[in-house]
Amino acid sequence: MIFLTKKFLPLLIVLCCSTNLYAAPNPSPACNGNAIKTHFSSGIAWSMCLDLDRQAGLVLKQLKLTTLHSERRVLGQANLAQLETVFDDNKSPSAFMVTREGLGADKLLSLTDKDCPNGQLYPDSNGRNVICTRSQAGELLYKYAYQAYRQASFFEVFSISQATSLQTYTQRWRFYENGIIEPALGFSGKLPRFSEAHLGFGRVINESNQSAIGFSSYLGWRLDFDLGRSPNNDIAEEITSTPSQSRRHKSLKTEILQQETSRNLNPELKTSWRIKDGDETNDSGQTISYEIIPSNYYQSLGGFRGRPWLKSDMYFTRYKACEQYASDNKTTNNCARNVLQYIENKENIDKSDLVVWYKQGYHYLPRSDDSDYMSTDWVSFQLVPRDWTAHNPL
């Protein structure tokens, strides 16, 4: 439904161009999937629409966070928008798990209570239980000597996709009581490929003379931020801290990204990004925002042979309905093929409907310990509220 709303935006512009576009009413789109609202005892609540897509599998829509006195939207839509797997011997064609194999529809495994301990199962449109939601309490939130102590909970949502007969992926989103959002992908299944050891790729991990072949997986996360009431006035800001010549001081700088662009992680400058709203503030008058905390830097630039979209870690684009996947996007109706092409025309993104794409790298190194059932391995990152509230609401 959000696509529909956005598709008619140009129409709205025509209809109300004499008034402030951003004041146009933005009715919450109806949820075609499972509408879920979870309340913690603190009064903090998350609400969302859990939708299922044939390609992407689990899709999160209209994610809103209620703190003590107000509900605010964070994301209009978020999902894994590509999972490209390349084996170390590069002998088989690239596998686009989202756009070609698909992680949704019949790829979604039916879940039972055993898969979802102490949780709740939700059905797809055919009545098959494919989504698990559950909460976990008792995690340390803060402690200050003997004066202050609090625990908090998180709520998690996951679905499991059998992308090929051997490769299983779990898409898991955790929503913490303190406002942190943690998307994660779990890799499991059986070791997917072996080849003759003498070819020199991969590693021998059992008593055969076959080598298990390692692989790189490139995750393209699509985060359509729609902070607050209006989806059309979000701002991307880059934060850097430059060391002084002596390296004893650091100097913080913020820069608003004006045009569609790509960016890279840079530990030297501690580069990070936040998405802030064009007009909404917390009780102290600070602009509300969410910061992106990437992870897995140590595997972030591995061998992007002939895959230019992997060159950068982050892409910032202006919302376009047809730009759905990080790579291998359908090019019908002149739509661009991948994130690198999405940013080519450098459209203005300041106070726009922003979409952030995070390319995350993962490399799997085979070992006997995963023979021949792999231990589920997770790769995740976080979205952390920055000045969303004027103080810690907990």
Added chain:
Amino acid sequence: MCSAVYVSNSVIADEACSAAYTIDTSLPNGGRWTLCWEHSLQNGISFHHIAYQAKNGTTQDILYRAELAQVHVPYDDNGARYHDISDYGFGDGNLLGLNEKECPNGQLISYAGKPVICQQVLSRGEAFRYQEKSAQGYKLSLFSISQIGSYNYVPRWEFFDNGTIELSVGATGALQRFTTGSQSTQGWPIAPDKIGVSHLHNFFWRLDFDLAGNGANDVIEEINFVRDDGGLKTKYEPILLEAGRDVNPQTMRTWIVTDKNLRNKANSPIAYEIQLYQAGQRDVGPDEEAFTKYDIYFTKAKDCERFASHNGGADYCAKDLSTYINDESLEDDIIVWPTTTFYHIPRAEDAPNMNVHWSGIRLKPFDWHNSNPLASAIR
């Protein structure tokens, strides 16, 4: 599990310490961990004689000793550069007493009458899955809490039923340093006229590996993935002399500690991989803090080299990691010093109480087993 012909000359935990200092936990789906703990003024809680028995396997020593060996906290305005472990100490009065509420479904372990360690067995979600077949995994979790100034640090040690070990430190409490004003290049406004000063937490662990109970035959290998024959080949390079090394996102570099004698059924040396998965905020400080230069250090084991920086007794021992690495051979016992950094730009949510932030590293079995030990449930 591992070769039966190998005769261990080590002592496992229950012989290395008295019952009061022994932790022996069998996890619900298999896997058993035995270890000893001890208290010291500076490190707080240290662990030694850490051994793991895989499901249906025999007990094998992994670490002779392991501890958090520095928390270095330089502020962006250069107004303070703390060395919290060596200069303040995580033990004694700074080690906070815990209560039952802080240790849900767990067990409190006391030192000198004060409960200081929380021991829990926690679910860790799916352990493995193959189509419809799967099993849930569990882990032994141990944590303590030390108060240094306004910060409360939570060193946490998690031992999984598949042999993985996760070491992390939570930072909570309250912000330590502020300036006034509405704007600053060295911090972030967290309330009207109040700026929290940005800072780093550089965490260093000291890990004395003794795989299979003998540290003298352990070897460090660096693994890089390099382009070759149109694909990516796995290149192994032994590190024979003391060295500091960095992550390399281009070659997806990683390190393993291997045992020269003991091999698994695939004829591979048993090993543990050291993953620095949170290296994205790695920081190199000023010249006088050369111990911050690298992400991981490998040194010859010396009893007096205890802390990553501000090492005591500098008259007879080197002062920090930068001087521990002086090209000595790693042929004998090896110490691995993994590090990770959290760069904290304060935010309004950090006051009045600051939510915990976790920083960590991971030790992962690498050809330690012959096959996935937990999957025997579905074979």
